[in-house]
């Protein structure tokens with residue numbers, strides 16, 4: 146893999162490879178863009194088949210965070226970490242402490258949080274070694290697990306999507322297929338159940354499926370059957386790239402709205418959804434509730450303020466559909482435009498000379 150070619154393709158600032166033999170840590174920190182501020186993005190632990198797959202995931206996810214943070218109006222750049230390993234078997238205290246020291250070494254250019262495979266307990270270990278971690282235990286004055294707040298944002302964004310797809314934002318009586326009923330999707334299912342939606346769920350983890358069946362009367366289907374169900378809305382809440390050439394022809398829904406990062410395998414799959422009249426709520430906007438919540442910690446966490454801001458995901462999604470119609474572009478492109486324009490404006494406003502406190506000539 147030609148790493149610098151990859152980095153040049155989407156203008157990545159920095160990739161950091163971290164290894165610690167004692168704990169078995171193998172991590173890749175990706176800092177994509179820090180125009181708006183320090184790069185904030187979670188740490189994913191996953192049993193990647195190859196190192197190439199891990200690098201690919203880190204850079205795609207890191208870039209996604211740049212767009213997410215920009216579109217959410219946060220003064221933060223984008224980055225992400227992947228740790229190579231099985232989160233059920235390979236974790237240990239030393240691993241997260243070693244990782245925390247690598248994060249501290251970046252001196253605030255990167256701030257971490259949870260993602261798939263990592264928990265609040267892991268963030269608490271990282272906090273032992275660095276100041277640059279969010280989503281740690283509320284006992285430390287922090288916001289804790291971001292997943293329920295992400296779910297609340299997805300629920301709000303799904304309602305805005307329903308208004309666009311069905312002319313009414315009520316989810317009562319709608320059938321929603323949910324792929325992956327983990328941390329985010331469990332709470333999403335709760336909101337949907339409370340509003341009277343019918344749920345069809347799939348997960349590779351049988352326990353997770355059973356919990357949704359027991360708690361919300363969900364109907365369980367096999368993982369590969371989730372795409373072809375007769376339903377109104379598809380909520381992808383597991384891994385990325387699930388909107389692709391194989392899955393799109395199977396979809397019978399009118400709306401795709403879920404928490405997963407990087408849902409479109411390639412951009413052209415967003416065009417394909419549009420061509421088929423399927424409304425798509427861009428992933429990095431609808432799932433920005435978690436990062437909005439943890440970012441609030443940087444100002445001294447205030448739950449009420451954070452949740453109020455997360456609630457505006459409804460308006461952000463509606464605005465994207467407006468831009469999409471105004472400019473005659475698919476919703477995924479409208480979301481990209483919103484983020485890119487903000488980054489460009491801020492970059493311009495910061496381009497004048499500024500001397501810094503160390504007497505080093507700097508343009509920042």
Ligand SMILES: NC(=O)C1=CN([C@@H]2O[C@H](COP(=O)(O)OP(=O)(O)OC[C@H]3O[C@@H](n4cnc5c(N)ncnc54)[C@H](O)[C@@H]3O)[C@@H](O)[C@H]2O)C=CC1
Pocket residue numbers: 259260261262291292293295324325326327328329330347348349350353368382383384385404405406432433435436
């Ligand atoms: N946790 C958060 O606050 C945020 C999460 N996200 C994204 O949302 C998605 C879900 O995140 P979490 O709920 O935190 O992760 P999680 O790990 O708790 O849940 C994911 C679930 O998907 C299942 N899964 C994996 N592959 C599957 C497949 N092929 N078919 C069906 N199920 C499958 C897993 O068994 C697991 O239960 C991820 O893509 C994550 O990056 C995005 C923003 C914030």
Ligand SMILES: CC(C)CC(=O)C(=O)O
Pocket residue numbers: 185186187188213258259260280291406432433435436439
């Ligand atoms: C889980 C969040 C706190 C941050 C993140 O990495 C994301 O939004 O994907």
